[in-house]
Amino acid sequence: MTRGRHWLWLWLCGLHAALSLLVAWSGPDVAQALTWRSTGWWSHPWTIWTSAWVHLNPAHLISNLLAMGGVAAVGWVLRPDARCTMAWLLAWPLTQISLLCWPQVGHAVGLSGLMHAGTLLLAVQIALARIPIRGARFWGLLLIWGVLTKVVLERGWSHPLVWDAGQQLWVVQAAHVTGAFWGVVLGLMVAALPGARRATAR
Numbered sequence: 001m002t003r004g005r006h007w008l009w010l011w012l013c014g015l016h017a018a019l020s021l022l023v024a025w026s027g028p029d030v031a032q033a034l035t036w037r038s039t040g041w042w043s044h045p046w047t048i049w050t051s052a053w054v055h056l057n058p059a060h061l062i063s064n065l066l067a068m069g070g071v072a073a074v075g076w077v078l079r080p081d082a083r084c085t086m087a088w089l090l091a092w093p094l095t096q097i098s099l100l101c102w103p104q105v106g107h108a109v110g111l112s113g114l115m116h117a118g119t120l121l122l123a124v125q126i127a128l129a130r131i132p133i134r135g136a137r138f139w140g141l142l143l144i145w146g147v148l149t150k151v152v153l154e155r156g157w158s159h160p161l162v163w164d165a166g167q168q169l170w171v172v173q174a175a176h177v178t179g180a181f182w183g184v185v186l187g188l189m190v191a192a193l194p195g196a197r198r199a200t201a202r
Contacts, residue, residue, distance in 0.1 A: 023050075036096055117186070
């Protein structure tokens with residue numbers, strides 16, 4: 001992996017944060033036009049991407065921006081290459097469109113599913129020693145265990161929607177499942193690409 005290409009990852013994190021803020025300031029009409037819905041989405045295909053930037057209230061927006069800051073910080077430290085960023089870009093629409101597996105999910109917004117994908121994608125690279133840090137496999141497996149434990153405890157496959165009284169919104173836990181799935185799958189694919197193996201840092 002080429003360390004200089006990590007700027008693409010940071011640029012993508014910044015894009016998600018900036019457009020989330022822009023959509024929030026643009027008002028409800030713009031948010032409605034950008035929201036993905038399970039029925040009729042094919043006539044508004046851009047919503048597979050733009051729905052990630054829609055947030056239902058300030059608390060939802062702030063929590064996702066803080067989490068995205070964490071993903072950016074991890075990217076700054078680990079310096080994932082362009083292949084990781086391209087895989088994360090691919091996970092973006094796949095995470096959203098996979099929600100069609102749950103008829104209960106009529107619409108879905110926010111960055112949480114995409115961040116589950118990005119976190120696990122990087123965790124797989126660490127666990128397979130594709131990113132040179134001390135104790136790579138240990139830290140990678142620990143991160144995978146932590147994220148997957150959260151997803152398992154949520155049981156998003158059987159509880160795709162859960163009311164969050166604190167943020168006053170329905171959390172689409174199914175998006176955490178789809179994000180985690182594609183993060184692992186695409187992470188393994190990136191790790192299997194020719195030339196992906198790198199020596200572990202000493």
